[in-house]
Amino acid sequence: MTFPKELQETFTSAEIVYLAENELIEVISNVSMNDKLSLISTELPKFRVMSTYKIPIWLAIILRKQNKITVPPPEWLNENYLANKYQEEVTNQTAFTQLPNNWLEVSKIFLKHFVQDLIDNEDVLLKLIQDLKEIRLVKLRKGLNNLNEINLGFNDLSLMEINEFRPFISRVMGNLAKFQKSLENEEGVENYDDAEDPGDDNAYDDDDDDDDLDNRNTSTGGRKDSTMAEANDDIDDEDMEMEDIVNEFEL
Amino acid sequence: MRIPCKFNVQVAGLGYLEETGNADIKENTKLELPVWLAGILSGIPIMSEEGEEVRLLDLLPPDAFNKKIINSIKSNSVNLSLRSVLPNFYSLAERWCFWFEDAAFVEIIQQMLKDRSVVMNDYSFNLNSTNSSNNDEISRFVHSLDNLEKEIFMVCVASHKDAKQWLNS
Numbered sequence: 001m002t003f004p005k006e007l008q009e010t011f012t013s014a015e016i017v018y019l020a021e022n023e024l025i026e027v028i029s030n031v032s033m034n035d036k037l038s039l040i041s042t043e044l045p046k047f048r049v050m051s052t053y054k055i056p057i058w059l060a061i062i063l064r065k066q067n068k069i070t071v072p073p074p075e076w077l078n079e080n081y082l083a084n085k086y087q088e089e090v091t092n093q094t095a096f097t098q099l100p101n102n103w104l105e106v107s108k109i110f111l112k113h114f115v116q117d118l119i120d121n122e123d124v125l126l127k128l129i130q131d132l133k134e135i136r137l138v139k140l141r142k143g144l145n146n147l148n149e150i151n152l153g154f155n156d157l158s159l160m161e162i163n164e165f166r167p168f169i170s171r172v173m174g175n176l177a178k179f180q181k182s183l184e185n186e187e188g189v190e191n192y193d194d195a196e197d198p199g200d201d202n203a204y205d206d207d208d209d210d211d212d213l214d215n216r217n218t219s220t221g222g223r224k225d226s227t228m229a230e231a232n233d234d235i236d237d238e239d240m241e242m243e244d245i246v247n248e249f250e251l
Numbered sequence: 252m253r254i255p256c257k258f259n260v261q262v263a264g265l266g267y268l269e270e271t272g273n274a275d276i277k278e279n280t281k282l283e284l285p286v287w288l289a290g291i292l293s294g295i296p297i298m299s300e301e302g303e304e305v306r307l308l309d310l311l312p313p314d315a316f317n318k319k320i321i322n323s324i325k326s327n328s329v330n331l332s333l334r335s336v337l338p339n340f341y342s343l344a345e346r347w348c349f350w351f352e353d354a355a356f357v358e359i360i361q362q363m364l365k366d367r368s369v370v371m372n373d374y375s376f377n378l379n380s381t382n383s384s385n386n387d388e389i390s391r392f393v394h395s396l397d398n399l400e401k402e403i404f405m406v407c408v409a410s411h412k413d414a415k416q417w418l419n420s
Contacts, residue, residue: 006409013417108418133418144372147365164414165372167406172368175341175399179357179364182348 010166016159020105021058027069028052057106061113071114076100077107079120082128089135096136096156104133104160136161144169149176252339253283255311260297262307281311286346293350310350315340321359328363329370332395341399367400375407 011019029047037044045053047068055063063069075081076099088097100106107129115122140154140161152169154162258280266273269282276282284292295307315337323331333340341364348357374389396404 006406010410013413017417104418130418141369141373144369145365147368149361160414164410167410168368168372168375168403171403171406172364175364175403176361178345179348179361182345183352183354183357 006167009170011163013160013163016102016163017105017108019159020102020109021056021061023057023102023106024054025057025060025071025074025106026052026054027060027063027071029069031068057109061109064114064117071110071117073110073114073118074100074106076103077110077118077125079124079128082125082132086128086132086135089132089139093139096139096154098156099132099158101158102160103158104129105158133161140165147172147176149173149180252286252343254286254289254313254343255281255283256289256293256308257281257311258308259305260307284308286343290346290350313337313343313347315343316347316356321356324359324363328366329392330395333367333397333400334395336397338398340397364400367396368403371396371400371404372407375404375411378408 029049029051031047032049033044033047036046039059042056042059044055044059047053060069060071064071076085085097085099107125110118111122111126111129118125136157140157143154146152147169152173258276258278261278262276264274265276268284269276269280289308289310292307293310296304297307298304320331320336337343341360344356344360347353348360370392374392377385378389393401393404
């Protein structure tokens with residue numbers, strides 16, 4: 001494949017925003033339409049003034065620019081809620097608080113395109129969001145001390161946050177697994193030729209991209225548990241309950 | 252990369268490996284062979300004159316895995332300059348584990364990789380900060396990374412940079 005290697009194994013932030021823009025949000029129309037409008041990928045319902053509709057974010061961005069709709073912020077995007085979440089994050093040192101799967105992307109989109117419709121001060125919101133991200137990052141970094149070659153679970157971590165750490169973690173875990181695998185080779189020296197070439201950087205198995213993608217597609221803005229990284233194909237961690245992973249992963 | 256080995260039997264016509272001008276390699280000759288060659292040769296079983304089965308050659312532990320270095324890995328792997336020990340430390344270590352299935356050794360290497368990667372991740376965050384004393388520390392650490400770690404460090408820096416740029420855009 002001609003795709004650059006760093007783009008093959010993970011998303012860029014821009015790609016995740018692009019994916020998040022398919023999410024449906026509620027909008028209030030300012031205009032009336034004579035008929036519904038069929039687009040290639042979606043359908044714009046027949047708008048009536050002051051009624052609410054659910055449309056994809058990308059469409060809302062266009063319509064908002066033309067002042068045809070107003071976009072009320074989701075219930076979690078306000079000063080009170082985020083400040084509470086921040087407090088929760090500070091007091092609970094062992095887990096992440098529950099936030100929507102794409103809270104970072106959506107709040108960023110709101111601050112960029114729907115600023116006029118926000119109820120609270122945008123600067124205050126931006127600061128809260130950055131604080132939240134910061135504190136979650138610190139927790140995540142602490143959690144990295146528990147890296148092992150088999151599995152790693154982060155509950156309530158959003159796609160964007162996982163994405164930032166995916167290349168790093170999958171590499172480290174892949175290499176840990178390689179060492180583990182060298183122990184399981186029972187034939188010893190005789191089997192030498194069949195073994196993977198240790199110089200091959202792609203030898204590890206990174207199939208977690210697809211999981212995260214599924215997460216996004218099935219999500220309706222609610223919370224999602226995201227599992228990251230399954231690096232060793234000999235060890236099947238599918239059977240492992242989420243609870244077990246959480247217990248193992250004490251922050 | 253070459254690793255030391257010891258021939259267990261006399262081999263005719265392989266003297267050129269030793270570069271001494273002799274036609275044959277004598278029994279118990281110690282020789283540094285390329286990793287790929289040593290791996291293949293060590294897997295060849297030979298019937299000795301006494302009727303026992305021996306390997307053509309034995310692999311000897313390379314300098315990079317001597318006691319002193321293993322001990323310093325155990326005590327403080329983060330401050331160890333792995334690059335000056337061996338630029339391809341992990342690659343050779345993996346081969347070594349593969350040949351000898353030494354569980355204790357694997358555990359030491361894994362623990363080292365874990366410890367060092369946590370520090371790598373921490374440093375990759377503030378790579379571009381203006382704090383100069385910190386930068387010295389970071390550059391010293393980066394120079395101690397072996398090739399595999401360096402690659403991990405690079406992707407780590409790239410992904411954090413991308414996330415940071417997006418957040419501030």
